[in-house]
Amino acid sequence: MELDFSNKLEITINNKKPVVLTDLTLSLLGVAQQFEKFVENETNEQHQIGAELFIKDVRSGSIIVELVAQAAPVVPLLWQGGSLKEWADYARSVVEWLGGKISTPPQDLTKQDLKQWNNILEPVAKDGGSQMNFTVSKGGTVINQVFINSEQANAAQNGIRRQLEKLDEPDDHIQRKRVMIWSQTKFTDGTSTGDRAIIESISSTPIKVIFENHAVKKAMLAGDARFSKQWHELAYIVDVKVQTVRGTPKVYTIINYYDEDTFDPDEG
Incomplete structure (x- = not known):
């Protein structure tokens, strides 16, 4: 040496x-x-x-x-x-x-x-x-x-x-009762392609959205009779599983939403 x-x-x-x-x-x-x-x-x-x-x-x-x-x-x-x-x-x-x-x-x-x-x-x-x-x-x-x-x-x-x-931080983790608004919606009841939402407490960037089960998806798409706006114009309180890649959120999986807490994001 x-x-x-x-x-x-x-x-x-x-x-x-x-x-x-x-x-x-x-x-x-x-x-x-x-x-x-x-x-x-x-x-x-x-x-x-x-x-x-x-x-x-x-x-x-x-x-x-x-x-x-x-x-x-x-x-x-x-x-x-x-x-x-x-x-x-x-x-x-x-x-x-x-x-x-x-x-x-x-x-x-x-x-x-x-x-x-x-x-x-x-x-x-x-x-x-x-x-x-x-x-x-x-x-x-x-x-x-x-x-x-x-x-x-x-x-x-x-x-x-x-x-x-x-x-x-685990790659997949659940965050409870987060405010979610839709940024882009293309799906009907039979498809889930092209949908993005913003959950500002997690990321200000629109993130791809999928649903953990059909029942949650169907309930959210049904709208809310209390509001004149369509379902995709409302704000929702959701439980969401955040899937990340190298620490950056890439997919939101909606596992539950609190229908009684739905509100109009434009109201004061």
């Missing part, structure tokens, strides 16, 4: 408060885990390189840790600036996505990935005014830097919590 000492990743934590040892340990472990996964995702069996990080030096002052990786194959050059530089670019994109600065993640992140990023950011997120720096150098020349202050770390951790909540 050959280590590449000409390329190094320096992690600096400019802390204002003493850092809990377990927080620091888990943070560095998270960096190692995420670097390893990044390398494995970006390479293949034909062009394998070592994915482990090694501590080169720990210096005084702020918390400064120098890490090195195994040397990459001479040919082909997988990354012009080396694996450490590429990972730093990736780390910047992840933190920006979690903090809401960009809309698309650089890669799909699993629950485990999110928890590891939470660990990486923890020493800075819980220490107001502190900062974490990733500095990649080649032959003594800085070629990449990433700066994450406590405010950015907190924003990213909030993003992590939101993403974990989405991943924990």
